[in-house]
Amino acid sequence: MTHRLNGACHCGAIGLELTLPRPPEEEVVGACQCSFCRKHNARTVSDPKALARLMVHESAELQRYRFGLSASQVVLCRRCGVYLAMLMVEEGKAWTTINIDALDERARFTRPAEARDFSGEALEGRLERRKARWTPTELVGWPEEGG
């Protein structure tokens, strides 16, 4: 049985769906120790057996931010400032780790957040780990790269 969760930024310009293979109460909650996630005190979820959809309803409000090794991009709403996800795109495929607090049912993620520190990792290992552990994601209404 799958568990479908809805989310969005605050103003609704960017929507989010996450279909989990198990209840949110059983999902591992991550506390990424990267400098961006720490400034947001973000709790994140990624499950390779889940499916996510990121839906851009107003493409002018999509903000992407890269830092560090630039292996991924942060997805933010330009208008309301909500941080939705970390996104990696490679050869037409996309993977995300989702900011739990952008989901409507954020309170159901009750497991304690586990600190994750990948700062010592080489770029190649990082890409392989993400493909194995992040959530396959469909990008809907996504503008071309460069914005």
Ligand SMILES: [Zn+2]
């Ligand atoms: Zn917004």
